[in-house]
Amino acid sequence: MGSKERILRLKEETRTKILDAALDIVQKEGWQSLSMRKIADEIEYTAPIIYEYFPNKEGILLELTRRGYLILAKDIREARDSHQLPADKMEAMWIAYWNFAFANKEFYQLMYGVDMVCCTVKNSLAEAENVGNMLAEVIESLFVKKPVSDDDICMKYYTYWSIIHGLISINLVRPNGRTTDDINQQILKDAIKGITLSINS
Template identity: 85%
Template sequence: MGSKERILRLKDETRTKILDAALNIVQTEGWQALSMRKIADQIEYTAPIIYEYFSNKEGILLELTRRGYLILGKAIREARDNNELPEDKMQAMWIAYWNFAFEHKEFYQLMYGVDMVCCTVKNSLQEAETVGSMLGDVIESLFKKKPVSENDICTKYYTYWSIIHGLISINLVRPDGRTTDELNQQILKDAIKGITLSINS
């Protein structure tokens, strides 16, 4: 490996270390505890070195948001591809979304602003658009009437999302008052089924 390649590899490794350290801080102390100095302390670098890779905390949050959407996108794609019927795809994809929210709570909080006290991050990421497009394509396939307008798809997307995101938010913000997993799954499936049935009613 040449010196140029070695330098690039070291830069990539350092960048990954910074992001991993940021996520570790958040997982142990919460988003409000995240700071450039804490990240530097955790990886035993000086703060100015961190600024060579990210100009501010927002830059780190943006990269973590991108990382979260990549994980979510993979889960939703697998759920879609493991089912044949559009109705089954839709349910599986939203259940994958639900599972992501609890398996990757910190990412979900950042991506969707749940109980956040840190800076706002722009959601105009290609990775975020990919997740929305996958869900939108399956929603379009649920419509039996033709033609289907972009507004029809958008309305149903936000109907699904608002109900599912609302249920997730209630459980994330009030973990002590969280309903049982069995009840949550029943509510989730009933909501998805109800919206899906309403599309052609």
């Protein structure tokens, strides 16, 4: 490996180290505790070195948001590909979305601004659009009458998302007041099936 490749590899390793440290801090203390100084302390670097890789905290949040959407896209793709029928795909994809939210709580909070003082990161990332596009494609396949307008697909997407995101948010914000997992799963599946049935009624 040449010196140029070694330098690039070390830079990428340091960048990953910074992002991992930021996520570690958030998992222990919450998003409100994250600062450039804390990240520097965590990886035993000086704060100016962190600024060589990211211009500010928002830059780190943007990269972590991107990372979260990549994980979510993988989960949703796998769920979609494990079924044949559009209705089964739809249910599996939204259940994968649900499971992602609780397995990756910190990512979900950042990506969708749940229980955060403010969310300055915009969800106009290509990675976020990829997740939306996968869901939209399956929603379109649920319609019997073709062609399907973008407005109809969009309306159904937001119908699914608002109910599922709302249920996730309630459970993330009020973890002690959470209903049982069995009840949550039943509510989730009933909601998905109800919306799916309404598409062609």
